[in-house]
Amino acid sequence: MSSTTEKIQAITSQEYKYGFVTDIEADTVPCGLSEDVIRLISSKKNEPEFMLEWRLKSYRHWLTMKEPMWGNVHYPPIDYQAISYYSAPKTGSRPKSLEEVDPQLLETYEKLGIPLRERELLAGVAVDAVFDSVSVATTFKEKLAELGIIFCSFSDAVHHHPDLVRRYLGTVVPHTDNFFAALNSAVFSDGSFCYVPKGVRCPMELSTYFRINAASTGQFERTLIVADEGANVSYLEGCTAPMRDENQLHAAVVELVALNNASIKYSTVQNWYPGDKDGKGGIYNFVTKRGKCLGVNSRISWTQVETGSAITWKYPSCLLIGDNSVGEFYSVALTNNYQQADTGTKMIHMGKNTRSTIVSKGISAGHGQNTYRGMVKILKGAENARNFSRCDSLLLGDKCGAHTFPYIEVKNPTAQMEHEASTSKIGEDQIFYCQQRGIDSEAAVSMIVNGFCKEVFRELPMEFAVEAQKLLGVSLEGSVG
Amino acid sequence: MLEIRNLHARIEENEILRGIDLSLAAGEVHAIMGPNGSGKSTLANVLAGREGFHVTEGEIVFDGQNLLEMPPEMRARAGIFLGFQYPVEIPGVSNMYFLKTALNAIRKHKGLEELDAIDFLQLAKERMRLVEMDESLMNRAVNEGFSGGEKKRNEVFQMSILEPRLAILDETDSGLDIDALKIVAHGVNTLRSPDRAILLVTHYQRLLNYIVPDRVHVLVDGRIVKSGGKELALELEEKGYGWVENNAADSRVAMS
Numbered sequence: 001m002s003s004t005t006e007k008i009q010a011i012t013s014q015e016y017k018y019g020f021v022t023d024i025e026a027d028t029v030p031c032g033l034s035e036d037v038i039r040l041i042s043s044k045k046n047e048p049e050f051m052l053e054w055r056l057k058s059y060r061h062w063l064t065m066k067e068p069m070w071g072n073v074h075y076p077p078i079d080y081q082a083i084s085y086y087s088a089p090k091t092g093s094r095p096k097s098l099e100e101v102d103p104q105l106l107e108t109y110e111k112l113g114i115p116l117r118e119r120e121l122l123a124g125v126a127v128d129a130v131f132d133s134v135s136v137a138t139t140f141k142e143k144l145a146e147l148g149i150i151f152c153s154f155s156d157a158v159h160h161h162p163d164l165v166r167r168y169l170g171t172v173v174p175h176t177d178n179f180f181a182a183l184n185s186a187v188f189s190d191g192s193f194c195y196v197p198k199g200v201r202c203p204m205e206l207s208t209y210f211r212i213n214a215a216s217t218g219q220f221e222r223t224l225i226v227a228d229e230g231a232n233v234s235y236l237e238g239c240t241a242p243m244r245d246e247n248q249l250h251a252a253v254v255e256l257v258a259l260n261n262a263s264i265k266y267s268t269v270q271n272w273y274p275g276d277k278d279g280k281g282g283i284y285n286f287v288t289k290r291g292k293c294l295g296v297n298s299r300i301s302w303t304q305v306e307t308g309s310a311i312t313w314k315y316p317s318c319l320l321i322g323d324n325s326v327g328e329f330y331s332v333a334l335t336n337n338y339q340q341a342d343t344g345t346k347m348i349h350m351g352k353n354t355r356s357t358i359v360s361k362g363i364s365a366g367h368g369q370n371t372y373r374g375m376v377k378i379l380k381g382a383e384n385a386r387n388f389s390r391c392d393s394l395l396l397g398d399k400c401g402a403h404t405f406p407y408i409e410v411k412n413p414t415a416q417m418e419h420e421a422s423t424s425k426i427g428e429d430q431i432f433y434c435q436q437r438g439i440d441s442e443a444a445v446s447m448i449v450n451g452f453c454k455e456v457f458r459e460l461p462m463e464f465a466v467e468a469q470k471l472l473g474v475s476l477e478g479s480v481g
Numbered sequence: 482m483l484e485i486r487n488l489h490a491r492i493e494e495n496e497i498l499r500g501i502d503l504s505l506a507a508g509e510v511h512a513i514m515g516p517n518g519s520g521k522s523t524l525a526n527v528l529a530g531r532e533g534f535h536v537t538e539g540e541i542v543f544d545g546q547n548l549l550e551m552p553p554e555m556r557a558r559a560g561i562f563l564g565f566q567y568p569v570e571i572p573g574v575s576n577m578y579f580l581k582t583a584l585n586a587i588r589k590h591k592g593l594e595e596l597d598a599i600d601f602l603q604l605a606k607e608r609m610r611l612v613e614m615d616e617s618l619m620n621r622a623v624n625e626g627f628s629g630g631e632k633k634r635n636e637v638f639q640m641s642i643l644e645p646r647l648a649i650l651d652e653t654d655s656g657l658d659i660d661a662l663k664i665v666a667h668g669v670n671t672l673r674s675p676d677r678a679i680l681l682v683t684h685y686q687r688l689l690n691y692i693v694p695d696r697v698h699v700l701v702d703g704r705i706v707k708s709g710g711k712e713l714a715l716e717l718e719e720k721g722y723g724w725v726e727n728n729a730a731d732s733r734v735a736m737s
Binding site: 427428429430432433434435436437438439440441443447448450451452453454455 | 529530531532552553554556557558562563565568569570571572573574579580582583584586587590622639643
């Protein structure tokens, strides 16, 4: 093995930096899943009857389903009866302001580099922080409320905006959609809800930081974002999780709805614990994310930077129903050590003149396995639909793998499809070129990887782009020129 | 500034350099000429510390430091610059960002303050004129989609920014038309200075019409077989490498 390869391996095998467990007393439901457990979750959350019914309906359907096995990922069978389905930090009654928040919780955020206070003051970002399953702090709510924007935890939305929840919940990802979505629908704990009314442009980036904490607690987030006619919103989601040995299941559902002329941008930086160097531990991340471009001229854009989790199974998709609607998917997925990612998107074109863009960048290092799986479907009524897809893979070292499964289905002859794909190895000559100019090999690898991801990073909101670049161990590319 | 003594180097099992002795003082320009496969590029790469080139014997002393113990980036920071025969493309990394990172790595090593984006831009604009480089190339990815001539100009431009003590230009003339050659040569000539040495590695005499060397060395089969003034290059051009090769063979026979 050449010494450059060794260097790459040394760089790519650095330990996960965010591994620590916060010692907070949690209110945890015993392991296992049954109708009683679901009733207990619903009652603990004081939910109205319609929510309980929906959960039970989902649970009953889930019982009839089988875990999907078509993904290019391998893991031991999950014992769904060994998981605890609800955990809330015991902080007494819900805090009304940051001052009431458990200082230890705030400290956790500090360690993660997301100080709420600073964010609040400096960044102008409204942060709905989810610690395990219950929202502990919501900021900027009042400012948003002036514009009629609702941004709150899902539980709050269920209590204060039940009509909106009822109207849109499950309309994009039905409770019958897939095994993990059905499970989420039955047991989801909390998440975020956002509604932007007609003609309102949300004046700030909305963020939620998710963090899994309590031991062997599956985390089931549910997010619903609705942009009414002419509304515009950008939502950021970022995640890190503490280090621990047993695998943790995460099955989130995100639903987006864009009405006429509305636009939603959803950005994710995912950095959950990926397991150790030998592939022990790490999060199982089985996520269903889907957006519905319901109205004419609507637009939904997904941008994701996936660097964490032992297993990622995730396909943020767009249903392009309204005429002239636009769907976008920009993705960077990095797998290192024994991480496995099977990720991509589905673009379903139904309306006329609908357009979609897919840019996927997969980076594999160590023994990592990276799969792009995408589907572009042009239905019969989708006159003049257009798609552009580009899937690039970068390999670091010689023990990792990159795989691409693009599916294209065209039922209308006016469609225009483009698909580009490439696979390359990070070049020793590139690294040497950088070194010869005085840049050390670690910085060189970061620079080259960052350059490879540039098309995706420039789609991220500024504050996230920085975090994403840090995540890849990269100094600030693109700050000049 | 640079002392090479009895340097032997191999790539895998093949011995390419078989005992090079070369001494270069500050302010001098030396040319290394030789036929294909004589070891010219190997010498350039060994000096820069490229992986895969194994030094088996001899030493290289640069400004009093043992060069062979230094990794490539430390050699670069100490002031060694290699103008590549085939400059490498780095997609997605802007030329500007790349060069600013390089310059600041070198400045940091020297204990100088790092340049911010504005100061760097000013410096870059000034130096770009030297090689008549289009400003738009600064914002493009490193060497990506550059023509052969643009790549070579970019190398000399990088040299002008990094201000090395020793510049090794490996076949900088290859792939250049006469106009581009003149521009590149002008750039290099402008960068000649009393405290900088330049080592030109070239197959053809053509470049030396524009960058006139103080010394010319002819490399054959991993050894310097002849050294002389600038007129040696002209003699070579006239008589071909066969002339020195035969001489070298004769001298070996005579020695044995």
